[in-house]
Amino acid sequence: MMIKAENITVCYRMANDKIQSIKEYLVALLKRKLKYDEFRALQDVSFEIEKGEVIGIVGSNGAGKSTLLKVISGILRPTTGSVTLEGNVVPMLELGSGFDFDLSGRENIFLNGAILGYSEKFLKEKYDEIVEFSELGEFIDIPVRNYSSGMIMRLAFSIASQVVPDILIVDEILAVGDAAFQEKSYARMMELMSHGTTVLLVSHNIDQVRRLCDRVIWLDHGKVVAIGETEELCDAYMKTQQR
Amino acid sequence: MKNKAIRICLVAMALYLILGVAFYFIAGDSLHATANSIETVTAKASLGEFTAGEKIRQSFVCEFDELTSISLLVGTNARENNDMILVEILDENGQAVIEPIRMATAKLKDNTAYTVVFPTPITEARGQRFVLQLTSRYGAPKNAICFYYGNSVDTGRFDFNTQIDEADALCVYEGDKFVPFKDTEGNICQLCLSLNGTDNHWFGKYYWFLYAGGALLLLLGLAYQYLCFQKGKKTLILSVALSIQKYSFLIRQLVSRDFKSKYKRSVLGMLWSFLNPLLTMSIQYVVFSTIFKSTIPNFIIYLLTGIICFNFFSEATSMCLVSIIGNASLINKVYVPKYIYPFSRTISSGINLLLSLVPLLIMLLITRTPITPAILLLPFALLMLFFLSYGVGLLLATMMVFFRDTQFLWNIFSMLLMYMTPIFYPDTIIPDRFMSIYKLNPLYHVIRFMRSILIDGVSLEPKAYLYCAVLCLIPFLIGLVVFRKNEDKFVLNI
Numbered sequence: 100m101m102i103k104a105e106n107i108t109v110c111y112r113m114a115n116d117k118i119q120s121i122k123e124y125l126v127a128l129l130k131r132k133l134k135y136d137e138f139r140a141l142q143d144v145s146f147e148i149e150k151g152e153v154i155g156i157v158g159s160n161g162a163g164k165s166t167l168l169k170v171i172s173g174i175l176r177p178t179t180g181s182v183t184l185e186g187n188v189v190p191m192l193e194l195g196s197g198f199d200f201d202l203s204g205r206e207n208i209f210l211n212g213a214i215l216g217y218s219e220k221f222l223k224e225k226y227d228e229i230v231e232f233s234e235l236g237e238f239i240d241i242p243v244r245n246y247s248s249g250m251i252m253r254l255a256f257s258i259a260s261q262v263v264p265d266i267l268i269v270d271e272i273l274a275v276g277d278a279a280f281q282e283k284s285y286a287r288m289m290e291l292m293s294h295g296t297t298v299l300l301v302s303h304n305i306d307q308v309r310r311l312c313d314r315v316i317w318l319d320h321g322k323v324v325a326i327g328e329t330e331e332l333c334d335a336y337m338k339t340q341q342r
Numbered sequence: 343m344k345n346k347a348i349r350i351c352l353v354a355m356a357l358y359l360i361l362g363v364a365f366y367f368i369a370g371d372s373l374h375a376t377a378n379s380i381e382t383v384t385a386k387a388s389l390g391e392f393t394a395g396e397k398i399r400q401s402f403v404c405e406f407d408e409l410t411s412i413s414l415l416v417g418t419n420a421r422e423n424n425d426m427i428l429v430e431i432l433d434e435n436g437q438a439v440i441e442p443i444r445m446a447t448a449k450l451k452d453n454t455a456y457t458v459v460f461p462t463p464i465t466e467a468r469g470q471r472f473v474l475q476l477t478s479r480y481g482a483p484k485n486a487i488c489f490y491y492g493n494s495v496d497t498g499r500f501d502f503n504t505q506i507d508e509a510d511a512l513c514v515y516e517g518d519k520f521v522p523f524k525d526t527e528g529n530i531c532q533l534c535l536s537l538n539g540t541d542n543h544w545f546g547k548y549y550w551f552l553y554a555g556g557a558l559l560l561l562l563g564l565a566y567q568y569l570c571f572q573k574g575k576k577t578l579i580l581s582v583a584l585s586i587q588k589y590s591f592l593i594r595q596l597v598s599r600d601f602k603s604k605y606k607r608s609v610l611g612m613l614w615s616f617l618n619p620l621l622t623m624s625i626q627y628v629v630f631s632t633i634f635k636s637t638i639p640n641f642i643i644y645l646l647t648g649i650i651c652f653n654f655f656s657e658a659t660s661m662c663l664v665s666i667i668g669n670a671s672l673i674n675k676v677y678v679p680k681y682i683y684p685f686s687r688t689i690s691s692g693i694n695l696l697l698s699l700v701p702l703l704i705m706l707l708i709t710r711t712p713i714t715p716a717i718l719l720l721p722f723a724l725l726m727l728f729f730l731s732y733g734v735g736l737l738l739a740t741m742m743v744f745f746r747d748t749q750f751l752w753n754i755f756s757m758l759l760m761y762m763t764p765i766f767y768p769d770t771i772i773p774d775r776f777m778s779i780y781k782l783n784p785l786y787h788v789i790r791f792m793r794s795i796l797i798d799g800v801s802l803e804p805k806a807y808l809y810c811a812v813l814c815l816i817p818f819l820i821g822l823v824v825f826r827k828n829e830d831k832f833v834l835n836i
Contacts, residue, residue: 111834112834120745120746120747121745121747122747124745169674169833172676172677173677174673174674174675174676174677174833175833175834176830188677190675190676190677192675192676193671193674193675196671196672196674196675196676197671197672197675197676199599199603201602201603201606201607202599202602202603202606206598206599206602209595210595210596210599213591213592213594213595213596214592214595214672214676214678215676216592218591219591
């Protein structure tokens with residue numbers, strides 16, 4: 100068993116106004132208007148994923164897909180329930196979020212790599228490979244604030260895709276950059292998935308899900324609608340979407 | 343991994359053993375006893391020539407464990423006087439406590455304090471009332487010294503008239519009895535005198551027992567941690583040690599990022615870490631030494647120590663304050679233990695602090711302040727300051743996530759704290775009745791500690807270590823607990 104999720108529930112407490120200062124808090128407290136609306140982003144979600152499976156997660160906007168990925172990567176702790184994982188997790192949730200725009204590309208490789216949990220030795224070994232893959236060449240020594248958005252995505256993808264993780268968590272990042280780089284990054288993704296890696300993939304591209312995934316988890320309004328075979332569930336899901 | 347754990351245990355043990363012995367010798371006598379001195383009054387006028395047959399008595403209550411000497415302010419009328427003064431210390435019943443001391447007046451200097459050292463210190467003197475009796479043997483007009491009296495206390499900028507108790511009055515021998523001396527305005531006065539003594543500390547006496555006890559505790563603790571480690575059980579210390587190892591690379595990267603982005607695009611770069619405390623010190627030095635006429639000895643070092651400490655505290659806490667909300671994008675996307683963010687910020691401020699010790703050292707050399715081995719105790723003060731700042735930083739970072747007003751409140755509060763810390767003024771100007779509140783400020787203790795080892799070159803009394811450690815570690819623990827309790831809610835609120 101690679102991933103075991105048991106009765107995950109995530110509740111957000113939404114105050115009727117977003118209270119962000121002590122004054123507002125005290126005023127609300129005095130007026131007894133401090134009510135909270137509970138919003139359940141995930142409700143009682145349970146599943147088990149075996150080693151090497153590629154799982155697609157589908158659902159309309161606000162179904163709780165990203166919340167589920169955050170819970171599994173450990174970013175968000177579920178209100179109740181638990182997740183057990185075996186092995187290292189690499190979340191590719193939003194590329195380049197750890198970049199410091201005042202630092203050069205080279206410095207950012209080390210900073211971002213450290214944030215992703217790579218060791219110093221590993222990064223030094225892979226440094227040339229990262230630079231080569233990102234196709235940045237001499238731009239690697241100028242501050243990232245001068246990069247184009249495509250360059251930033253290329254660098255971020257090159258860093259994130261260096262390690263072959265036990266569990267890979269992907270949120271719609273299968274293709275970045277221009278057509279040539281999209282092809283290259285797609286190939287890299289395939290390579291990462293082919294090493295017996297367990298993959299959790301969120302995608303709105305149903306064709307992609309059909310092509311890549313062994314099984315599918317279908318979420319709607321925070322609840323699991325169904326877990327099952329790709330073709331079957333994709334068909335059913337598409338039907339609800341077309342209506 | 344197993345070998346490494348054993349190595350760490352051995353290193354910890356060896357460090358304790360070495361540091362414990364080193365500490366005993368560096369801290370030296372101040373572990374056993376600290377010298378103290380109390381002055382009575384500021385000189386106002388002379389008692390006139392002290393001639394044969396005259397006697398004066400000054401009663402006082404000793405505030406030390408041991409009384410070792412007294413210093414008398416004498417005037418010679420700028421000539422050599424061949425008199426012999428008999429110095430006696432009597433107890434309340436008029437019995438001599440020490441052998442009478444003969445004080446030859448020939449070599450005395452005009453208007454200076456002459457110290458009379460007792461052949462043996464008076465022990466168990468605390469709280470006891472003694473009488474100092476001075477008698478002239480051969481004094482004659484034009485061949486006699488004089489003593490000074492007064493009825494006010496100098497506190498730096500003002501003289502305060504003190505209410506002198508009847509019992510503490512200076513008495514002169516008239517006829518056949520001692521009567522209180524009155525000045526021209528009819529006030530009771532005191533002899534200008536300072537009492538020198540020592541306070542004993544039990545800590546020094548039992549140091550080696552405590553040392554052995556500590557070693558035993560450490561050994562047991564390490565053995566317990568090691569067993570837990572082998573069984574794979576998680577203890578607090580173990581998980582801290584493991585995560586420090588695991589995230590040391592990340593911390594290094596975050597610290598170097600702080601530094602690079604702080605000094606990026608500035609011409610002088612790192613040099614600012616040296617210049618900043620020096621320039622602040624120069625301004626305050628000019629302001630306080632010329633406008634406010636500060637009388638603090640070695641004022642340059644006094645100021646610089648305070649400025650460096652407070653700058654670190656204020657920089658570290660305000661950087662920690664925004665460390666969580668400032669890294670919101672990261673916290674939302676990647677799992678990293680959240681205490682890493684304030685920790686790396688405190689470390690970067692800490693490196694800044696170490697850099698600013700360089701100008702401090704240079705100023706020590708320029709002002710010719712003697713540097714003693716006591717300077718090796720500096721890491722203790724710095725470590726405590728680090729814990730304090732990190733703890734307060736954790737607390738502020740947590741509050742900031744839920745209430746954005748924290749940053750404005752903290753600006754005001756840290757200004758208040760600055761004035762409540764003796765950075766540019768001596769702590770003696772604080773009235774006694776506020777002192778107990780004033781002493782709750784951990785920065786006061788840290789700065790006092792640093793000044794003692796830098797300016798006086800001696801360690802403070804053992805109690806000072808305790809105050810320093812307790813007052814710094816309590817905020818640290820509070821910060822840690824509050825942070826750990828709330829860190830799971832951060833993602834939902836940033």
